[in-house]
Each structure stands twice: as structure tokens, then as C-alpha cells.
Amino acid sequence: MTDETTVDTGEAPITGAVVERVAAEAAPDAAAVVDALLALNAELLGRHSAFERTADYVTVDGKRAYRVDEDRWASLIEDLGFAASTAAAVRAAHTEQARLLFASAVEADDGFAPDEVGVVVGVDTAEQF
Structure with a gap:
């Protein structure tokens, strides 16, 4: 894309720039990735409390990023019925966004292990209290 604008991701806690990078490498287009991210x-x-009990996390700019294992990701995504290419794009977008958030929040972030996946959720004000 040009430098005019990035993809609008609406309420999804993934930036348009991340969606653009993922869509450029995946079968679904950016609009399909955004729709899946919103779903x-x-x-x-x-679900913050469930993730907080079992996963490392950081909170940056109203977004919470978690590191979860492959099995946790698979159980999370399987009920949504995404096509394999869409599920892969959603996973890539969440993991890239989580890596960016961890890197910005942790001075010496040790990175994600090969079997870790990122999950990013907007922090709901009601859950902060």
C-alpha cells in the first residue's frame, strides 16, 4: 500500500500495518483478515482472567498481549470455523502484534519460543476495576 492510510481494523486490537503485512503473505485479502480478527x-x-492465570503477558496502549502455546491457540480458534488460510493469517497477525507489544514493554524481551503464539486483546475498562 502507499503511505496514504493503512487498513482500518475497527475494534480489533491489531494495527492496520500488521494486517497489511500478513495479508501480503497470506491467501486472504486484508478485508477478510480484518473480518476474522473482529470475529x-x-x-x-x-477472557483476560483465564489468560492471565496461565500465560505471560504485557499491557501496552490499551492492549494486552499474551504468549500461549500451540494447543491453547488451536482450541481457541477451532470453534470459529475459519478456513485454514484465514486461521493462519489471524494467527500470524496476533503473534506479530503480540511480539511488537512485548518488545515495546520489556526492555530485554527474550522473544517468542517456536511453539508460542501471541494473543492480543483490547483491555476493557470494566475489567480493570
């Missing part, structure tokens, strides 16, 4: 985001809202 997943709706499923993730309110």
Missing part, C-alpha cells in the same frame, strides 16, 4: 476479538472479550 475472534468478540470471542476474546472478557
Whole structure:
């Protein structure tokens, strides 16, 4: 894309720049990736406490990024019925965004292990209290 604008991701806690990079390498286009991210985001809202008990996380700019294992990711995404290419794009977008958030929040971030996946959720104000 040009430097005019990036993809609008709406309520999804993934930046348009991340969606653009993922869509450039994946079968679904950016609009399909955004739609899938929004569907997943709706499923993730309110699940902070479950992730917090079992995963490392950081909170940056109203977004919370978690490191989860492959099995946790698979169980999270399987009920949404995404095509394999869409599921792969959503995973890539969440993991890239989580890596960026961890890198910005942790001075010496040790990176993600090969079997770790990122999950990013917007921090709902009601859950902060």
C-alpha cells in the first residue's frame, strides 16, 4: 500500500500495518483478515482472567498481549470455523502484534519460543476495576 492510510481494523486490537503485512503473505485479502480478527476479538472479550492465570503477558496502549502455546491457540480458534488460510493469517497477525507489544514493554524481551503464539486483546475498562 502507499503511505496514504493503512487498513482500518475497527475494534480489533491489531494495527492496520500488521494486517497489511500478513495479508501480503497470506491467501486472504486484508478485508477478510480484518473480518476474522473482529470475529475472534468478540470471542476474546472478557477472557483476560483465564489468560492471565496461565500465560505471560504485557499491557501496552490499551492492549494486552499474551504468549500461549500451540494447543491453547488451536482450541481457541477451532470453534470459529475459519478456513485454514484465514486461521493462519489471524494467527500470524496476533503473534506479530503480540511480539511488537512485548518488545515495546520489556526492555530485554527474550522473544517468542517456536511453539508460542501471541494473543492480543483490547483491555476493557470494566475489567480493570
